[in-house]
Amino acid sequence: MILSAVKGMSDLYGSRAIRWTKMEETIKKIVASSNFTEIRTPIVEELALFKRGVGESTDVVQKEMYDFLDKKGRHIAMRPEGTAGVARAFVEHGLGLNEPLPLKTFYIGPFFRYERPQKGRYRQFHQFGIEVFGDETPQIDAELIFTAMRVLTSFGIQAEVHVNSIGCQKCRADYREKLISYFSTKKEGLCEDCRNRLEINPLRLLDCKVCDPKTRCADIPKITECLCDDCRGHFEQLQRSLTIFGVPFVVDPFIVRGLDYYTKTAFEITAITGGSQNAVAGGGRYDNLIHDIGGAQMPATGFAMGLERLFDLIPEDFFELPQVSVGYALSEDAVDQLVAFAKNMAGQPLNFFADYKPKKLKKALQKADRVAAAFTFIIGEDEAKEHLILVKNMETGEQKTFAQNDIETILGFCR
Numbered sequence: 001m002i003l004s005a006v007k008g009m010s011d012l013y014g015s016r017a018i019r020w021t022k023m024e025e026t027i028k029k030i031v032a033s034s035n036f037t038e039i040r041t042p043i044v045e046e047l048a049l050f051k052r053g054v055g056e057s058t059d060v061v062q063k064e065m066y067d068f069l070d071k072k073g074r075h076i077a078m079r080p081e082g083t084a085g086v087a088r089a090f091v092e093h094g095l096g097l098n099e100p101l102p103l104k105t106f107y108i109g110p111f112f113r114y115e116r117p118q119k120g121r122y123r124q125f126h127q128f129g130i131e132v133f134g135d136e137t138p139q140i141d142a143e144l145i146f147t148a149m150r151v152l153t154s155f156g157i158q159a160e161v162h163v164n165s166i167g168c169q170k171c172r173a174d175y176r177e178k179l180i181s182y183f184s185t186k187k188e189g190l191c192e193d194c195r196n197r198l199e200i201n202p203l204r205l206l207d208c209k210v211c212d213p214k215t216r217c218a219d220i221p222k223i224t225e226c227l228c229d230d231c232r233g234h235f236e237q238l239q240r241s242l243t244i245f246g247v248p249f250v251v252d253p254f255i256v257r258g259l260d261y262y263t264k265t266a267f268e269i270t271a272i273t274g275g276s277q278n279a280v281a282g283g284g285r286y287d288n289l290i291h292d293i294g295g296a297q298m299p300a301t302g303f304a305m306g307l308e309r310l311f312d313l314i315p316e317d318f319f320e321l322p323q324v325s326v327g328y329a330l331s332e333d334a335v336d337q338l339v340a341f342a343k344n345m346a347g348q349p350l351n352f353f354a355d356y357k358p359k360k361l362k363k364a365l366q367k368a369d370r371v372a373a374a375f376t377f378i379i380g381e382d383e384a385k386e387h388l389i390l391v392k393n394m395e396t397g398e399q400k401t402f403a404q405n406d407i408e409t410i411l412g413f414c415r
């Protein structure tokens with residue numbers, strides 16, 4: 001029986017892996033240029049962190065967790081998202097006390113959700129995300145959206161920004177009541193989950209993909225009509241700052257996000273390129289999360305971008321794949337010389353590799369063609385006698401013999 005990868009999880013290899021790495025490098029360069037520094041947290045955390053951080057009534061925690069008991073009976077979960085773990089690290093290491101604030105971090109890595117696999121939705125997927133601690137300003141929220149857009153436009157992707165404010169605990173309480181009384185008369189049209197959620201967490205109804213009240217019901221109360229003065233001012237300034245950053249946006253009063261920790265700013269970014277309607281990134285402000293998981297009151301804001309969805313939006317020929325060059329020995333006697341030559345070529349700019357098993361010239365050239373080598377290096381019997389090597393430019397057909405240790409002259413020929 002051939003074993004296969006776990007359902008919804010995939011391997012990354014070959015040219016796709018090369019392009020994926022280049023995508024990650026581009027992202028890291030962009031965020032480094034705005035002084036975001038990397039944070040790496042473990043793949044697994046205690047389940048309690050996600051229950052408390054992400055929220056017990058969210059789909060992510062209720063239905064999609066990869067959780068298990070470890071050998072000592074601790075309840076562990078594979079991380080479904082990045083914010084809770086980064087926030088846990090922030091509190092655990094006293095980063096708010098020991099590092100200058102605001103602290104600007106980014107992460108990149110795998111995440112796990114037990115969802116029904118389909119295009120753009122996997123059980124192991126990857127996200128790049130940004131988290132900023134100690135800055136309550138709407139300007140930093142705007143900068144995050146601007147940064148997400150910089151990443152997308154650097155890959156030639158056009159996207160649409162949808163922003164909302166979901167208020168603070170104070171104004172959201174009013175909104176909750178309005179939603180409960182609005183939907184109480186419409187229970188028949190709701191799915192079972194939404195009927196259960198109505199009293200516990202009515203905002204979740206706006207995010208439901210099953211009965212989708214957002215598109216089916218008219219005149220649903222809008223949170224933007226319930227915001228307190230502070231939240232309204234914050235939201236208006238966010239919009240002004242986005243305009244100054246040159247980021248077009250639309251206000252969408254029904255964006256609530258699938259995770260419970262958000263306050264004030266919430267946003268989603270949808271790609272226009274590629275016909276996909278799925279959000280490629282989403283995020284917002286979470287001013288209570290640090291406190292909720294045991295830290296001080298600390299404003300924070302962030303977003304996550306799905307890397308599989310991003311990758312699918314990047315045109316296949318966007319990244320130039322590096323060209324290789326390859327060396328062959330045509331006899332047993334020449335192999336040691338090929339080893340010494342490989343040592344001298346290591347680190348040189350030709351992406352040289354040696355194919356050590358001796359072979360006939362015709363076979364060697366066929367193999368060089370298969371790897372699309374830019375240059376082929378050959379040590380035949382005659383060359384070996386005099387420590388020479390034949391170099392062939394595979395595009396022009398031009399070829400020349402050099403002393404094996406004259407790397408400078410060889411590199412000059414290959415430029």
Ligand code: AMP
Pocket residue numbers: 081113115120121122123124125126127258278279280281282283304305306307308309
């Ligand atoms: P979320 O953490 O749910 O706000 O998701 C942020 C982004 O991660 C989404 O916009 C998607 O691009 C991506 N994402 C979320 N869940 C998945 C998944 N199961 N498979 C692939 N990408 C995902």
